[in-house]
Amino acid sequence: MNIFKKTILTIFASLLLTTNVIADKVKIGTEGAYPPWNSKDSAGNLIGFEVDLANELCKIMGHECTIVEQDWDGMIPALLMRKFDAIMAGMSITAERQKVITFSQGYADEVAQLAVMKGSSLESMDTPSGINLSLGGSDVKKALKTLTSSLAGKTVCVQTATIHQNFLDSGDVGSVKVRTYKTQDEVNLDLTAGRCDAALAAAVAFTDYAEKSGEAVVLVGPTFSGGAFGNGVGVGIRQGGDDAIGTRDAKLLKDFNKAIDKARKQGIISKLAIKHFGFDASM
Amino acid sequence: MDIDLMITSLPKLLNATLVTLKLLSASLFFGLFIGLFFAILRVAKNRFLNIFSYSFSYLFRGTPLLVQIFIIYFGLGQIDYLKTTFLWSILKEPYWCAIIAFSLNTGAYTSEILRSAFETIKKGYIEAGKSLGLKYSTIFYKIHIPIAVKQSLPAYGNEIILMMKGTSLASTVTLLDLTGVAKYIISTTFKPIEVFIVAGGIYLIMTFIFHNIIKYLEKKFSYQ
Numbered sequence: 001m002n003i004f005k006k007t008i009l010t011i012f013a014s015l016l017l018t019t020n021v022i023a024d025k026v027k028i029g030t031e032g033a034y035p036p037w038n039s040k041d042s043a044g045n046l047i048g049f050e051v052d053l054a055n056e057l058c059k060i061m062g063h064e065c066t067i068v069e070q071d072w073d074g075m076i077p078a079l080l081m082r083k084f085d086a087i088m089a090g091m092s093i094t095a096e097r098q099k100v101i102t103f104s105q106g107y108a109d110e111v112a113q114l115a116v117m118k119g120s121s122l123e124s125m126d127t128p129s130g131i132n133l134s135l136g137g138s139d140v141k142k143a144l145k146t147l148t149s150s151l152a153g154k155t156v157c158v159q160t161a162t163i164h165q166n167f168l169d170s171g172d173v174g175s176v177k178v179r180t181y182k183t184q185d186e187v188n189l190d191l192t193a194g195r196c197d198a199a200l201a202a203a204v205a206f207t208d209y210a211e212k213s214g215e216a217v218v219l220v221g222p223t224f225s226g227g228a229f230g231n232g233v234g235v236g237i238r239q240g241g242d243d244a245i246g247t248r249d250a251k252l253l254k255d256f257n258k259a260i261d262k263a264r265k266q267g268i269i270s271k272l273a274i275k276h277f278g279f280d281a282s283m
Numbered sequence: 284m285d286i287d288l289m290i291t292s293l294p295k296l297l298n299a300t301l302v303t304l305k306l307l308s309a310s311l312f313f314g315l316f317i318g319l320f321f322a323i324l325r326v327a328k329n330r331f332l333n334i335f336s337y338s339f340s341y342l343f344r345g346t347p348l349l350v351q352i353f354i355i356y357f358g359l360g361q362i363d364y365l366k367t368t369f370l371w372s373i374l375k376e377p378y379w380c381a382i383i384a385f386s387l388n389t390g391a392y393t394s395e396i397l398r399s400a401f402e403t404i405k406k407g408y409i410e411a412g413k414s415l416g417l418k419y420s421t422i423f424y425k426i427h428i429p430i431a432v433k434q435s436l437p438a439y440g441n442e443i444i445l446m447m448k449g450t451s452l453a454s455t456v457t458l459l460d461l462t463g464v465a466k467y468i469i470s471t472t473f474k475p476i477e478v479f480i481v482a483g484g485i486y487l488i489m490t491f492i493f494h495n496i497i498k499y500l501e502k503k504f505s506y507q
Contacts (some may be wrong), residue, residue, distance in 0.1 A: 080473065195360065
């Protein structure tokens with residue numbers, strides 16, 4: 001009987017120990033399908049700006065991290081269901097997402113832009129080179145008006161659950177036909193197939209695709225920022241709470257914010273951004 | 284549980300159910316003709332036609348529906364030559380790509396269901412028809428079809444229900460069917476459980492209705 005008790009106790013003790021070990025490990029979710037932010041190499045390993053950055057931030061925080069893959073459309077639900085502890089997936093900080101999760105400070109900024117196939121009538125659109133929707137003003141209004149008339153009746157393709165979809169759904173550019181896809185890859189495929197008159201995503205997602213595929217994809221219209229496009233890309237974390245996991249989440253948020261400060265000061269973010277984007281997208 | 288979300292998303296999901304039903308009815312309509320065509324080839328007394336029909340059914344029953352819809356939608360979209368033909372006006376639309384994939388898939392299963400139904404017809408019935416001096420086409424409509432319909436109803440009812448669930452794959456090629464709209468609502472609310480429970484409930488209700496229609500027809504066509 002004694003041995004029996006002992007065994008049970010040892011099993012319980014080891015279970016408790018393992019949970020502690022797991023609790024110290026930080027799991028980071030990424031999509032692995034949004035180059036150059038995050039993607040996979042031919043062997044299936046996760047690579048990209050955010051994978052490198054996540055490893056650097058974990059080193060600074062002193063946490064042991066594992067990076068796991070998650071489909072984009074289930075990213076926030078998976079975080080809420082505690083499949084992982086943080087999101088680093090080119091996710092912009094928006095008011096809509098902040099209703100359900102919280103974000104660290106931004107670590108990089110992306111501008112969104114429309115892309116078309118070479119020869120499209122949209123190439124002649126006359127707009128300023130960039131508009132910030134948060135600033136507003138007559139320039140922005142004029143640009144949105146031009147976009148509304150140019151895109152009228154056109155099919156614009158976007159990845160689902162993105163700031164780009166939110167922008168098109170917001171009605172700022174009239175009632176375009178929006179087609180949503182599970183991945184950016186599929187958006188690119190259908191743009192080149194000719195099923196989309198235009199596509200909207202991070203400008204780097206298109207330049208990266210054009211470069212790798214050799215397809216004649218060109219950027220048109222203004223670069224978009226602010227408003228529905230949010231305030232940069234940050235680490236998504238569950239909103240803290242009073243229970244054990246809640247306090248741990250709140251601590252993780254602090255850790256990430258500190259680590260991002262440090263990485264920024266040491267020039268790590270800039271260096272990684274230049275390596276993956278070809279320009280300094282850090283913020 | 285966010286009951287409010289379940290209630291507010293219900294009208295949107297019911298609206299999307301119409302798209303699902305449209306996809307289903309169009310696919311079953313075309314699929315029935317495709318199935319009948321290949322079933323006839325399969326029981327024909329010509330080895331080449333038999334092999335052709337068998338290959339068709341083997342190809343579409345042996346590969347996942349998701350792969351088929353992806354090949355038809357994304358795969359054919361890669362062939363530049365197609366874009367110069369009139370076919371592109373059809374293949375350009377995700378709606379038609381989905382219907383083509385679903386029709387071919389259900390057509391393959393239907394051809395097997397009908398083939399086995401044809402094979403259960405006893406030789407004596409057909410000989411009786413022949414001895415009455417009936418034309419082959421009359422024998423086909425008056426003997427083959429009624430027996431085949433009765434024999435294949437239970438299996439075909441299953442196929443309808445399988446196909447109804449299969450239409451959820453339309454959402455992978457941008458269509459806003461029941462599953463597509465459910466995913467769309469989730470993408471803005473981040474609450475998959477509530478929305479999928481409502482969508483799943485609608486699928487269950489549809490299954491219930493189809494099941495009972497088939498059961499009624501089975502009774503009607505039985506000899507007793």
